[in-house]
Amino acid sequence: MTDKPNDILLLAGKVLTILMQGFMAFAALTLVITGPLVVVMSDTINAEMVAEYGSTVAPMPVSAILGLFACALVAVALVFFFFGKLRAIISTVAEGEPFLPDNADRLNAMAWLLAALQVAKVVLGAAAVPVATWASALKSEDLHISTDFSSGFDLTSILMVVVLFILARVFRHGAAMREDLEGTV
Template sequence: MIKSDKSTDLLLLAGKVITVLMQGAMGFGAFVLVLVAGALAFSRDTIEAEIAAETGHADLALPLFASFGVLLVGLAIVATLFVFFGKLRAIINTVSEGDPFVPDNADRLSLMAWLMLGVQLLVLAAVPFALQLGEFARKFGEDAQIEANGDFDLSGILLIIILFILARVFRHGAAMREDLEGTV
């Protein structure tokens, strides 16, 4: 095992802190999404009455299916990212211990790639719901808009490819290390 030097330790510490903060943010995001879904479910009539009072459109019904669709997809995204940052923190821990080329890290990197692919697909799944909410918002006038972009995020696709390649590198590194240990 090779221990990292002081400058690398600061980088690894920053990585650990950031992953913990990101997991905390994802947990908080999940809590807020569940809270909003509950408020929406139990306060629909009150919300619709407020909308009618503010806009004068008593005939507008809140698009619950689209609202819950966006909330559910958002919850799936934050849950996926929570797991992603947990796997990243586990990899950072093995680097801190001086032993990153273990088969578990290759598996973690592969899972992280699949998780990011899932996020990309979930974003696309949210587009139809967001478009329905956009139609609802447009009924209030030009100032109220919701935009939905169904474009593929090329940087996200690049990250997925890099993670899959790194998983192969880590698998190969772990296998080489096992071979080397077997010959000594």
């Protein structure tokens, strides 16, 4: 049985995970809608760019932008599923049954999702370079884009992956101990 502060904490966790999944769904929808619009509107955008910046401006790199959107869509999907797994764990904690084999599997999946997100982050940075290089060549006062995507892996996230894998083992062991205890009673 949980006490009142924990109930509020669990409710806040559930609300935050739902909000994050909602934001990720919105981001995915935006990417899916914007991608075809870039293709359809590329000639118009290029014509307006020539009108504003002159004929020396390079055409918009449509394929690079679509590649960037695809990478971003993968990252968004990974985050969406991560928070789905977390919400499922929060639900079992609220029910008073956290040490389940399913939660160990969820934690393990969360670790893999976070590891994949680190790889996606590097790929996303590499995919952004041609787009950022094209955009920075415009030298617009209204446009400020950094082409420094050399950040690589985030050490905190890598540590989180390791922690999640360890927690998965702890939960798996806790579930086994719980089954043994129930079998002896």
